[in-house]
Amino acid sequence: MTNKMTFKVNASRVDAHGSTLSCKDAGLVIDTDLQGRKDAFNPAELLMGALAACIIKGIERVTPILKFDLQGLEVEIHGVRQDAPPKMESMEYSIKVKTSESDQRLALLHDNVRKFGTVYNTIAPGTELTGTLTRAD
Template identity: 65%
Template sequence: MTETPTKMTFHVSSRRVDAHGSLSLCKNAEIALDTDMAGNAEAFNPAELLLAALSACMIKGIERVVPVLKFELRGVQVIVDGVRQDVPPKMESIRYEIVVDTDESDRRLDLLHDNVKKFGTVFNTVAPGTDLSGVMRRA
């Protein structure tokens, strides 16, 4: 008898605070949302949240494989830029740069990047519908 793999589930609740913003809640955390039609510099708008989710996915993926690969690093920074098209509205392209502070070889850096691309949940959700590309480089 084959066991069905356990699936992870996620739950987020968002509510309108006022005409200038909303709030998303998850576990014991909250994120201010820019849902103001004029914009709100104090919060992430939906497109910025998508880019933040992608960058968090990349960093979490690195954290997941660092012990497995015995990869030594001192820090990671992810820079993500997106271009939105108007008709139909969608994120047309996303470019990223993952900067890793490490003394590991270029081959090992490439292996780390491959793992980020292969096993990232948000990465693999966004990639099929978006022109998604980027680089991983040494700090």
């Protein structure tokens, strides 16, 4: 028998310009305005944000196990949406890690990101998902 985690979020329309998203004790204003808005994440950006959070959380989870010297971390994601049918066609990520670890250990960390990320492994089959993990300057 496998253990399964469950998650729940709630979304509510505020008006034609936006909605709110909540879970646990957290909340976000989300961009559901047909014209778009600059002060909130739209659905595609939320998806890319979920991927970034998954990458960071996965690295946080594995660094103690690998005894990996993690001093800092940044993730940047670029996405391309196609119109017909509407979907995220591709996402490209760049992970920059501040560390004194070897290139071989950086490659091991990247392998762990690709193998064990829940959101990563949900997105990868339906989207061209590519990226790099490099040492930060």
